[in-house]
Amino acid sequence: MGKKIIKNGTIVTASDTYQADVLIEDEIIAMIGKNIAIDGAEVVDASGLYVFPGGIDPHTHLEMPFGGTVSKDDFETGTMAAAFGGTTTVIDFCITRKGETLRNPIAEWHAKSKDKAVIDYSFHLMIGEMNEDVMSELPSILSDEGITSFKVFMAYKNVFQADDGTLFQTLKTAKDLGALVMVHAENGDVIDHLVNEALALGYTDPIYHALTRPPEAEGEATERAATLTGLAESQLYVVHVSCEDAMLKIKAAREKGYDVWGETCPQYLVLDQTDLEKPNFEGAKYVWSPPLREKWNQEKLWNALKNGYLQTIGSDQCSFDFVGQKDLGKGDFTKIPNGGPMIEDRFSILFSEGVKKGRITLNQFVDITSTRSAKLFGLYPKKGTISVGADADIVLFDPNVERTISAETHHMAVDYNAFEGMKVTGEPITVLSRGEYVIKEKQFVGTLGAGNYIKRARYGKTLQNDSDIVTV
Template identity: 45%
Template sequence: MTTLIRGGTVIDADNTYRADVLCADPQDGGTILQIGVDLEPPAGAAIVDAGGQYVMPGGIDPHTHMELPFMGTTASDDFYTGTAAGLSGGTTCIIDFVIPSPKQSLMEAFRTWRGWAEKASADYGFHVAVTWWDDSVYRDMGTLVHEHGVSSFKHFMAYKNAIMADDEVLVNSFSRSLELGALPTVHAENGELVFQLQRQLLAKGFTGPEAHPLSRPPEVEGEAANRAIRIAQVLGVPVYIVHVSAKDAVDAISRARSEGLRVFGEVLPGHLVIDEAVYRDPDWTRAAAHVMSPPFRSAEHREALWRGLQAGQLHTTATDHCVFCASQKAMGREDFTRIPNGCGGVEDRMAVLWHHGVNSGRLTPNEFVRITSTNAAQIFNLYPRKGAIRVGADADIVVWDPNASRTISVKTHHQKVDFNVFEGMTVQGVAMHTLTRGALAWTDGDLRAVRGAGQYQNRPPNPAYFDAIRVSNKLKEPHPVER
């Protein structure tokens, strides 16, 4: 059905104006057909009244882990429930992570994740992790880029004896990424330091969740972020640092960008608003529910993250959505290193950022659109079909009521998990309607997500970044010696 969004104020990353938006039927492409004042609806069109509300590009969450097998269990949100929860909060597209086991073929893992994702209710793409290296990984990276539109690769610098990529893997994979025009992304924590600190804490009798942040101090993140950036600098490749949580990592990114390096930073809403004191909650289950990596930090680090967003040194907001129920977290009751790492947020990201960012004056509405949608679309080559309100773009749209409020609670959320890290938080700014490629998937509290309606997003390499970098690298080559 064709849908007319009437009477709203369109907010893009760089513009704000009053307009109606006409969206094609999903069966006819689900794109934006027309933008203008006082548009006439076609016969039989659905009308969405957006009076007094904002019409914005649907959110893009560039960092999720739906139904991820991890630490002896599997994340409880699958690709259907997780994307449906996202739609209820205004997120219309995710980029999830394929994580091969050590020595597993990248293509084999990719095919597995593609099968799981067929039930997604919103559009999705993939990053693929490089967890080991040989000639087959080199070949598979090329196949993924050229035949499957995967143009970003993930590297875990943490999780020793599991999926950690050492410097040799980083150098090989970063170099191959440059050849392919693909973007390396990095989970920046020094895995060896984390491993040794965990052993020391356990030896001293610290077995509970309170030991988790002690084993992953800010310096561990700052060192790894700086190392990844400098490896990328030497090789002449851009790099994207996921879930930045510490001032140390923000400073490393800011320094690099001031030197002209192409470095991008991502931040999670939880790291912006949740204090590290949650790990000292006397209720073990509540404390363990907050165990994720990197951990939540103190006020000094949270303020540095806000400043990084405001200054443009951090570019995207994601969730690292990877949820485990209390019974799964209990696997680590006697040993904090066995608590499955992960928290939720795909449903609440946009509301938390609006409330604490826009309502506080830290962000403008246009900046909100930039960090929740447009920047991710541009960095990961989904733009302009996503991340913008423009004719011809996918009709992935959220109609946002800045005056409405709700209280976040596990009792009412749509995520398939029995805890919410934002439990009890009242936020002003709510997704009233969400369209995914023209289909109303969420409307005034009614979730209409359709299992399997999501489409895989092919993301070829983005020449906008790599052409300039290749020119720069060529200019740095030594001149031949005159004889």
């Protein structure tokens, strides 16, 4: 691989903003300094551009089975779209089945991603039950696969939902093993009751997806998960926080000293519950869980990001076509596949609506889109920052270009865009993964299968080299 020198750009990390050159050699950042000159190196002019560490999306569902269908974007189209959007690492969820060895879904996800991913990737592991067989498998999965985060669903009764005993045992096991527990926090039992009640009354439109999953159900489950985390003296990451109710429960837990973290998603920052009321079944495009909330929650979430009550932003990418998939739920909102196409616009929306509108700082933007996830999920400092020795995952970003988000121009495989018509300022121009171009001047130049599977460090540790894990 040839050497590259990025010149004339403004480097932005979670803590610093400065002008310097970046030398890339053998997939890593070899030097940062002024006026670097190396014979034979390709000079990349970043004049007028920010030089960001590649985005890390800690929450994707690529080629995921759900509701009798499979999410539309796989590891090929999904990672290509991620790269166009400034993301250079994704962490996808291995969905398990009760009564089965955990090795099977991990093997499935390796098969799904093999020879497809154009950027680096890793896996979280769903825990649907906790028994002696599962507990006996987990230590070797951490050491062999580098999977150091477990997901527990508190919702989707009779499908994914685990009971409180399973969650508590998972938290205790994670404490012992050095893993981070993630929860989808909604009270599935209450939601199941509300859904059945709505259907019995003949309420079948998409808006009832939101009305049967009220914010109180999310807040209650978030508080319960945080309480169990404190009791287990473990660590918790609450995914896709959608409302003030849940955010305040995370804030309160952190103030008690609990090791609890919170993620939100771009959809909750810019869309709201009225989108589910769109006529001609168009509201189905906006069905995901937790649902969109009343608009006033948006500024509460922005303020939480600014003040550190929420720390990361994931996409919760789980795309389904409007025609042929979402419309499975015509006449019954419970049959609408849950999920939306978010992976490509996560980075730009946070910059445009966050940095450009003064809601967060430039350095907070980098922390929220990349650095914090790298630290929480055992990727730092190989990923998530621009420093000597780090992987050369770099985004050259034009902060002033304006564009309109549209399904006509996006790179996801899905037939609509949830942010259709939204004007944003700021766009990735060139994206490098481990020093190789994936996107060059807004054109895809990457290679299918070039993305590496990344084994991650345990919670609270740092990832230096593939086998070099040290305590921070």
